[in-house]
Amino acid sequence: MKAHVYVTLKTSVLDPQGQTIQNALRKLGFGEVSAVRQGKYFVLSLADGLSSEAARAQVERIAADVLTNPVIEEYTYRIED
């Protein structure tokens, strides 16, 4: 079982790295891209015996307590069998 966790800056937080990428894209001719936000992506491999509720609870704790800085970031996740 695999869990995919996506961590992004909250929309209220400036993302200078994303802005730099957007500027670079504009200079490269990709003017249709009006904004870029950069985040982090984690793939967790989970033990096979885990029930899907246990996996969900576990991944939620890991995402909230370890992978995300709750002051400036937020997360979403997806569990794949």
Added chain:
Amino acid sequence: MKAHVYVTLKTSVLDPQGQTIQNALRKLGFGEVSAVRQGKYFVLSLADGLSSEAARAQVERIAADVLTNPVIEEYTYRIED
């Protein structure tokens, strides 16, 4: 229209950052996590007038030529209306 691009290290490439996270998780009591891979996640906002084929072509070029180092990384993407 938004495009979500996920860039990960190829499976043949070692991911010391992911291993460090996995070690930390094990020490924190999350022993069910057998492996962690870390990647990058980009959200691109695209101009509304773009057709979905044009958006797809555009995002594919951006992902392949700008956001990914093809020697060690690979990408997937998803376009959301």
